[in-house]
């Protein structure tokens with residue numbers, strides 16, 4: 001009985017950790033898609049896992065389902081430049097994000113979408129752990 005519980009916890013904990021990590025990614029951008037600014041409903045691998053992209057913070061960005069599905073396995077900047085919502089400030093933010101500079105990325109996103117910034121600043125209850133990485 002105890003043994004079975006232990007196995008269950010081992011299976012459960014990594015999932016909880018991944019879930020918390022995914023939530024932290026969404027909280028960085030105020031739950032908005034890094035590409036278009038719509039509500040983020042998914043995590044997009046900038047370099048697709050099929051191309052060796054890892055599930056780490058610098059390769060995973062909050063994205064809406066539309067962008068995530070639309071981008072698919074395309075090279076991120078090739079794809080992004082062709083979108084009607086293309087914004088060079090967001091492109092710079094994505095570049096900063098995948099370079100591991102989330103703080104700079106968020107500043108660029110705030111520049112691209114100043115209204116969202118003011119909303120985010122009101123919500124001081126959410127402390128963001130910038131060092132959090134996927135296991």
Ligand SMILES: [Zn+2]
Pocket residue numbers: 033034035036037038063064065066067068
């Ligand atoms: Zn989007």
